[in-house]
Amino acid sequence: MKKPKPQPGLPSREQVMRFIADSPGAIGKREIAKHFGLHGAEKIALKALLKDMTDEGLVDMAPGRAFHKHGGLPRVTVLRVAAIEGDAVWAVPDRWEGAGPPPRLRVMEKGRRSALGVGERILARTEERGNGHVAHPMKTLQSSAELVIGVLVADTGPGGKPMTWLRPADKRARFDFAVGDMGDAAIGDLVRAELTGRGPATKAKVIERIGDPFAPKALSMIAIARHEIPHVFGAETLAEAETGAKLPLTPDGREDLRDLPIVAIDPIDARDHDDAVWAAPDEDAGNKGGFRAIVAIADVSFYVRPDGALDREARRRGNSVYFPDRVVPMLPETLSAGVCSLKAGEDRAAMACHLVIDRHGKVTSWRFTRALVRLRANIAYEHAQAAYDKSTSPRRKPGPQAVGQDASDPSLRWDDDIIPALQNLWACWALLAKARAARSPLDLDLPERQVILDEAGGIAEIRVRERLDSMRLIEDYMIAANVAAAKALEAKKSPVMYRIHEPPSREKLVSLKEYLETFDQSFALGQVITPAVFNRLIDGFSEDDRLPEIMQAILRSQTQAYYGPANAGHFGLALGSYAHFTSPIRRYADLIVHRALVDGYRLEVPGKAKDLPARTGLGEADAKGLSRIGEAISALERRAMEAERETIDRYVAAYLANKTGEIVAARITGVQPFGFFATVDGLGGDGLVPVSTLGNERFFYDEAARSLDSEHGRVSYTVGQRLDLRLMEANPVSGALRFELPDAPEGGFRNRPVRRDGAKKDKAGKHMVGKRGRPANIKHKGKRR
Structure with missing residues (x-):
């Protein structure tokens, strides 16, 4: 249908968007017409314009026919209380039709605390604050189911x-x-x-x-259902994937790299392989001591065309979600585990990033091509590390067994040029690592839990994943390629979907300063805050067993990374321009970057098929909509991270379920007026130790020190403290744990200390906690309605 031509006086889309964004109240067609002075036929044209803007995803229409920015919240809307955490009341939109998961809003209640209950509906005025929103209740509505x-x-x-x-x-x-x-x-x-x-x-x-959910390899179903993660592909999407997988792969328009010993180095349990690497000393006399490197990435844009069914589904998912028992892929397995997965010995379409690296580790130039690759090997991190270590050992003997190969294990039977290829990769990485150390990115070495399942789907082991040099090697090659992609698109004046990590806010730095003062550690707010500042802080605690708590506090002070077209740098990596390029199988943001490179470098290749869009580049519509796409996929990434974290907690709870009543070594991870949270050493999983079990003394909650202190100073519970606790409950359904002190009497202490509503602070700034009654904000597991 042909769109109506703009009438004289009719505002542009940008003017309408700006008026909606800047207006404090609800905006409908009447308000827009009045603001722009529209009459008669102009009002009819405005109605058509607003319909077009709604269809194009520029604005949404809220209940009551009021418009607001797409992906955002109406100025006034209906919310449903989703959770009450201590003093904080959180709500979500009662109706949400955005591309990502619904936002959570902190409800700013007036008067008596916790007057609202979970499930109650309110009409509220919303307000942007920081990186999120708050809600100001206007009235309570009749509850819905x-x-x-x-x-x-x-x-x-x-x-x-x-x-x-x-x-x-x-x-x-x-x-x-x-x-x-x-x-x-x-x-x-x-x-x-x-x-x-x-x-x-x-x-x-x-x-x-x-x-x-307790069937073998099915515990992740809880998170999938709770977060409404799409996990079943429709018939149209599957059919398009099958059509794309049959596209003929030829060298036409591609650089043929099949003779190079390119290898993929991945986790031993990797479900897909979308990146591979190669390096060799640079023969150019002008780059003495330098290297040439190639980072080859699966050419997903060749198979997933813009505006097709596959593309729409990939954007709706935003990313793959990885659980111990399964992966919910962004793309059907025909692609993600098939033709888009770089497998040894098979021809694959790739996007190749060619890098020139000088002897100081600086990337001096780059170029991008579409390529044809045939990997020499798929190598696990552990095998690559062992092979390299053995090849450089002074006691090694000649022959294949001396370089890490094992004839009895097919995964360790490699061509003769693999070991020299690994040695070149390590030598080039030594230069990249030197450059990384010079810019001093944030160095938080936080443990990653790994759940190992047996063949029957039972939990064989839960452990902390070991950090190997082979992992750091691949990480630095990927970072170099990501930076090159961002700078290449900037040089072409092409649109860029940046990965943005902004510096910490002053509020979070003030909170960190107050926390560090409890360790007698100063932190100057007036200094220029760089990642190196935090690294020096970490180094100061390197011999201290409180280092994990310091790193957690630094992590909490950081802002959350997100995707967007307006570059603000990447604070954590200490980089001015950064874009995700290396994982288009599992991240939609990377697919956007690949398409922009296709346009910028004019890399369209033959590969047309019936029922598939011909174009593989980004296109004008998506180029203009990067901000909206970035908001959506950032929210979907947060959803995936929360779902993955919750599922690990459920596996930990399932693993501990038969250990209730036992004493476990634990560490305090958080303190609140109603008790403290602790995690089991080496396993993780947070559990509450209710204040009711801490003793008969009155306790004081020190918010700055994050501690609970007994009245007479006999006992103090502080973040980071290690202690033995008795595991009282492990609930695999929710992932919740509950602990008590080993000597706590059955049923808890009689005059249990609680923080009362309206509690005042003493002169030291600690919350005074009363002795009578049950705290209003504590409900123990097992409580029934």
Whole structure:
């Protein structure tokens, strides 16, 4: 349908967007027409313009026919209270049709604290604050049915009567709910249920059976359901993937790199292989001591064309989500584990980043081509490290066994040129590492938990993943290619989807300063804050067992990275321009960068097929919509990270479920007025130690020091403190743990110390905590409604 021509006086799309963004109240067609002085036919044209802008995704229409910026929140909207965490009340939009997950808003209540309850609906005015939003309640609305994800369990109710309960999958949930209607579900099933009624009369009605989350290799189903992660591909998407996989792969328009010993070095349990590397000493006399390197990345843009069904689904997912028991891929396996996965001995389409590196480790030039590659080997990090170490050992003997090969293991049977290729990669990396050390990026060596499953899907082991030089090597090659992609597009004046990490805010730095003062460590706010400042701080605690807590505090002070077209640099990596280029199989942002490179370097290649769009570049529409795309995929990335973290916690809880009652070594990770949180050494997983179990003394909560101190100074519980705790509960459904002190009496202490509402601070700034009654913001697991 042909769009109507703009009428005289009709505002442009940019003017309408600016007016909506700058207006404090709800904006409808009437307000827009009045602001721009439109009358008669101009109003009709405005209606058509707003429809077009809605169809194009530039604006959304909120309930009540008010417009707001796409992906944002209306100025006034209906919210539903999703969680209450201590003093904080959090809400989400009651209706959300954005591309990413719904935003969480801090509700700024007036008067009595916690007047609102989980599930209640409010009409609120929203306000941007920092990197998020806050909500100012206007009035409470009639409650609608709340949907809860949980597992059905059998237990007793009042009077010992057998009952079915819904145990929520959210560890912040305070209650199990009595089930009034199970539908076709059975005990142990993961379900979606509707809550009706209020208070003790609340009942759960099962509206959807999702499956058995405790079946082998299925615990991730809880996170998939709770976060509504798309995990089933539609028929149209699968058909397009099959069509794309059959595209003929020829050298036409591609650089033939099949003779080079390019290798992929990945985790031993990698599900896909989208990057490979090669390096060799530079023969150019003008670059003595330097290297040439190639970072070859799967050419996903050749198979996933803009505006096709595959592209729409990839954008809806934003990224792949990795769980211990499965991966929810961004692309169907025909592509992600098939033709787009770089496998040894098979011809693959690649986007090649050619780098020239001088003897100081500086990347002096780069170029990008579409290429044809045939990898020599897919090598696990551990095998690459072992092979390189053995090849450089002074005691090695001639022959293939001396360089790490094992004839009995197919994964270690490589061509003769693999070991020289690894040695060249390490030699070139030594230069890149030198340059990295010179710019001093943020060096937070935080442990990564790894869940190892056996063949039956049971938990064989949970351990901290070892950091090897082979991992750092690949990381530095990928960073070099990512920087080159950003600078190459800047040089072409092409649109760039940057990976942005802004410096810490002053508020977070003030909080960090106050925390460090509890360690008698000064932190000057007036200095220029760079990653090197934090690195020096870390070095100062290198021999201190409190180093993990210091690094966690520094991590909390950082802003969250995001995607967008307006460059603000990458603070953590100490880089001025940075874009994700190296993982287009699993990140939509990287696919956007590949398409921009296709346009900027004119890299279109033959490869047309019926029912597939011909173009593989970015195109004008997406180039103009990078801001909107960046907002959506940033939110989807946060959703994936939260889902992955929650699932690891559930596996930890499942692993510990048969160890309840045992004493475990733990470390305090957080302190609140209602108790402290601790994690099991070497395993992770946070659990609460309720203040009710700490003793009969009154306790004081010191917010700056993040500690709970007894009245007479006999006991103090502080972030970072190590202690033995008794594991009282491990709930695989929510991932929640609960601990008590080893000598706590059964049922807790009688006059348990709690922080009362309206508690004042003493002269030292500590919250005084009363002795009477149950704290209003504590509900123990197992509490029933």
